[in-house]
Amino acid sequence: MNHYDIVISGATIVTMDPSLRVLEGYSLAVENGIISDIFAEGSREVYACDYLDASGCLLIPGLINGHTHLGMTYFRGLADDLPLDKWLGDYIWPLEAKLIKHQFVYDATLHGAAELLKNGVTHANDMYFQMSAVAEACTTAGMRSTVSEALIGIMLDQDKLASAGDDVLSLRKRYADNRLVSFSLAPHAIYTCNEELLRRVAKIARDNDLLVHMHLSESREEVLNCQRDHGKSPVRYLKDLGILDCRTVFAHGIWVNEEEMDMLAESGSSIAICTDSNLKLASGIAPITQYLKHGVNLCLATDGVASNNNLDLLAEMDVTAKLHKAIGNDPSLLPAVELLKMGTINAAKALGCDRQTGSIETGKAADLVIIDLANLQSQPIYNPYSHLVYAISSHSVRDVLVDGKLVMRDRRLTQVDESALLDKAASYKQEVLKSIRT
Numbered sequence: 070m071n072h073y074d075i076v077i078s079g080a081t082i083v084t085m086d087p088s089l090r091v092l093e094g095y096s097l098a099v100e101n102g103i104i105s106d107i108f109a110e111g112s113r114e115v116y117a118c119d120y121l122d123a124s125g126c127l128l129i130p131g132l133i134n135g136h137t138h139l140g141m142t143y144f145r146g147l148a149d150d151l152p153l154d155k156w157l158g159d160y161i162w163p164l165e166a167k168l169i170k171h172q173f174v175y176d177a178t179l180h181g182a183a184e185l186l187k188n189g190v191t192h193a194n195d196m197y198f199q200m201s202a203v204a205e206a207c208t209t210a211g212m213r214s215t216v217s218e219a220l221i222g223i224m225l226d227q228d229k230l231a232s233a234g235d236d237v238l239s240l241r242k243r244y245a246d247n248r249l250v251s252f253s254l255a256p257h258a259i260y261t262c263n264e265e266l267l268r269r270v271a272k273i274a275r276d277n278d279l280l281v282h283m284h285l286s287e288s289r290e291e292v293l294n295c296q297r298d299h300g301k302s303p304v305r306y307l308k309d310l311g312i313l314d315c316r317t318v319f320a321h322g323i324w325v326n327e328e329e330m331d332m333l334a335e336s337g338s339s340i341a342i343c344t345d346s347n348l349k350l351a352s353g354i355a356p357i358t359q360y361l362k363h364g365v366n367l368c369l370a371t372d373g374v375a376s377n378n379n380l381d382l383l384a385e386m387d388v389t390a391k392l393h394k395a396i397g398n399d400p401s402l403l404p405a406v407e408l409l410k411m412g413t414i415n416a417a418k419a420l421g422c423d424r425q426t427g428s429i430e431t432g433k434a435a436d437l438v439i440i441d442l443a444n445l446q447s448q449p450i451y452n453p454y455s456h457l458v459y460a461i462s463s464h465s466v467r468d469v470l471v472d473g474k475l476v477m478r479d480r481r482l483t484q485v486d487e488s489a490l491l492d493k494a495a496s497y498k499q500e501v502l503k504s505i506r507t
Contacts, residue, residue, distance in 0.1 A: 071106070073098040074473060076117040078110055079124030080439065083453050085413045085428040089406065091453060097128065099435040102248070102473035107431060119475070121468060123439050127453055129409075130428050131191025131213075131436035131471065132382045133416035135341030136282070136320040138373030139181035139206070140174040140197040143497045145374040153288055153350045161375060165198070167504045174199040176497065178206035180490050183482055184380045186212055188463040191436040191471045194318060194341070194370070194420055196255040196282055200240055204250045211476035211484040213436065215420055216240075217255030217282045220270065222262040230266055234273040241277075248434075248472055251422075253280035256312075258287070259295055259303055264310060271311035280421060281312060285319035285340075288352050292324045304329035313338060318419050320370060322360075323353040330356075330363035339366040339419035342411070344389040345379075346372035357393050358402060368416035369408070382412050386458045405458035435473035441465050 075098070082092040098106040098115065141161070148160035174197065185193055192213035195203055200216050207214035218237045225233065237252045244250045256262040256270045274281050286292050286303050295303045304325060307313055313336040322340040325333070333340070342355050360367055369389065371380045386408040393403050417427025425434050440461060442450060447465060450456050469477040476484050 071098070071113060071115045073100050073105060073115060073117045075099040075119045075121060075435075075470070075475070076115055077121045077123050077128060077437070077439070079122055080126045080128035081453060082107070082429055083127055083129045083409070083457070084430065085130050085410065086430050097429070097437075099437075099470070099473045102435055104429060104431050104433050104435050104437075107429070121439065123468075125442050126467065127440040127442065127457070128429070129189075129438050129440060129457065130413045131426065131438050131469065132189050132412045133192040133194070133368065133420070133427065134185060134190045134370055134380065134382055135194050135318060135339075135368035135416050135419055136343060136370035136372055137181070137185075137193045137195045137380070138197050138375070139178040139185075139193065139195050140169070140199065140203060141373040141375045142177040142181040142184070143173075143494065143501055145378050147375060147501065149349075149378070151350075153352055154290070156350065156376065164501065164504055168501065169198050171199050171202045173497070175202040175206045176493050178203045179210055179485060180494060181374065181380060182207050182210035182212045182214075183485050183487065183490055186210060186469050186471075186477050186482060187466065187480070188381050188383065189438040189440070189466040189469060190380065190382055191438070191469060192416075192420070192422075192426065194253075194282060194416075196257075196320075200236060200252070204240065204244060204247075204252075208247060208249050209484060210482075211249075211471050211474055213249045213426070213471055215251045215253055215280065215282070217253045219255045219257055220262060220266060221257045222266040225266070230269070233266060233269055237279065238273075238277060251280075251420075253282045255282040258284040258291070259306065260291055267307070267310045267312060271315055274315040275311070279315070281315045281317045283312070283317065283319055285322050286324040287321040287347070289324050302326065302329055304332050308332050308336070316421055318368070320372070321347060321352065321355065323347060323355050325356065327359060327363065330360060330365055334364040337366070339368055339415075341368050341370040341419070342389060343370045343372040343377075344392060345385055346376045348388075348392075349378075350376055354392065354396065357389070358397060361407075366415055366418055367411050368419045369411045381463045383457065383461060383463050386412055390458055405452070405454040408458050409454055435470050437470040438466060439468040441467040
């Protein structure tokens with residue numbers, strides 16, 4: 070008899086493996102946080118500490134959110150219907166200057182991580198301040214995270230500039246035994262980081278095999294200003310500073326020309342597409358079809374809730390696919406399977422963890438999501454990819470496993486108290502409003 074920690078049976082398994090297999094009539098076994106076996110149902114006698122009956126459900130890899138700011142969760146809906154520069158300069162940055170402390174970021178991140186898990190997201194690539202608070206909160210929730218040290222050059226004096234990146238290296242040692250947390254460097258953007266800081270980031274990232282996570286060409290003004298100040302396009306400027314010699318994930322990438330796309334593809338850089346956020350801020354629409362023609366790896370992201378205003382990656386897939394079909398005047402553009410790849414295996418490639426996550430294969434981490442199809446909006450089902458992108462909402466997410474641990478069962482989070490999160494959000498609302506008035 071085979072012994073396992075968890076056995077999941079009855080599901081249609083959407084593997085997202087290299088062959089994009091969809092398996093019927095198979096069970097999946099989890100042992101020590103790993104997918105240890107996928108076998109035909111009834112083919113062997115098994116014993117498990119826990120059984121999940123997923124009959125009539127889809128089993129998919131955990132979704133991966135390629136760019137978030139979870140510490141901004143308490144700013145949701147605070148400054149809507151504004152252009153990017155006014156949104157940042159008049160509201161977000163002044164509030165952050167008053168409120169950003171360890172406890173605030175921890176509580177806001179815990180709320181955001183819980184929201185992500187309920188949406189079927191098992192891994193977030195986060196950019197914010199107070200890294201230890203972000204790492205602690207995501208670990209508490211049971212969610213996998215890549216935690217970035219957000220660097221804004223205009224906030225750093227010469228001493229802090231010289232030591233930029235040291236905190237990441239220190240925290241990486243501290244969390245070396247935590248399988249849920251990894252770290253990266255996040256120079257905020259070209260317009261907030263000078264050349265000296267960007268060169269330092271490139272060197273530290275290369276020397277220590279760190280991911281670089283950065284905003285890029287989010288607005289037309291950003292591109293024009295880069296041309297004016299440096300005589301180069303943003304991607305060319307970053308390439309000359311050595312940033313493209315590192316593993317890189319760039320958020321947004323809206324105003325990028327084809328020469329820059331070739332540079333990104335050649336360097337192996339990835340773009341995190343933030344459709345909802347970009348539409349709401351009227352920043353523009355990322356040229357996804359051109360990126361794909363140039364071979365640039367694309368993943369999906371929600372951005373932060375202050376500009377989206379949700380963390381629903383399934384909804385992001387839906388709007389992204391339909392938007393690009395419409396503007397391209399071609400319903401065959403961006404088929405559903407392509408969107409699901411962007412939310413799973415492509416995102417894992419972007420973060421450098423595709424050997425561990427992003428698809429359902431034996432030997433990979435058991436980051437898994439069970440989607441309940443026993444509802445009106447999910448029936449009948451002919452094509453699981455189509456349903457996941459166009460029909461199913463996050464409310465159909467039933468169970469979530471991260472590293473083999475059930476962090477949500479039957480829509481109930483197991484690691485955090487949702488009612489306590491709601492109470493905290495109400496309390497922090499008053500603190501935020503007070504900060505606005507003073």
